[in-house]
Amino acid sequence: MFQQPNxxxxxxxxxxxxxxxxxxxxxxxxxGAKFDREFCERLVIKGEVVGEDFREAGAQVLRHLAxxxxxxxxxRELDSAIRRLRDAINGSYSTAVAFGAARAxxxxxxxxxxx
Numbered sequence: 001m002f003q004q005p006n007x008x009x010x011x012x013x014x015x016x017x018x019x020x021x022x023x024x025x026x027x028x029x030x031x032g033a034k035f036d037r038e039f040c041e042r043l044v045i046k047g048e049v050v051g052e053d054f055r056e057a058g059a060q061v062l063r064h065l066a067x068x069x070x071x072x073x074x075x076r077e078l079d080s081a082i083r084r085l086r087d088a089i090n091g092s093y094s095t096a097v098a099f100g101a102a103r104a105x106x107x108x109x110x111x112x113x114x115x
Contacts, residue, residue, distance in 0.1 A: 015088040021081040033064035
């Protein structure tokens with residue numbers, strides 16, 4: 001039997017790929033978002049991408065990237081970085097929601113078995 005990947009591992013991988021995509025951009029493209037990009041990377045290294053901190057810092061980087069008027073030579077890289085970061089943020093959010101729902105169901109079941 002094949003083991004299905006863990007949701008958190010999947011989101012961690014997506015976030016790592018997003019950081020790698022950001023690194024393909026020219027250095028000046030991230031000027032003004034360097035702190036948030038580095039914060040995201042630290043969270044990825046720690047494996048803490050399902051939290052709100054990752055989503056907020058990632059959203060800051062996205063807002064920064066959306067304001068860039070890219071040179072033709074890196075339009076494709078910019079689009080890819082934006083898409084991958086957005087996917088990682090969405091994956092983080094959906095995983096957090098799924099864990100919250102699972103926790104609520106577990107709590108509800110525990111309450112029902114106590115009566």
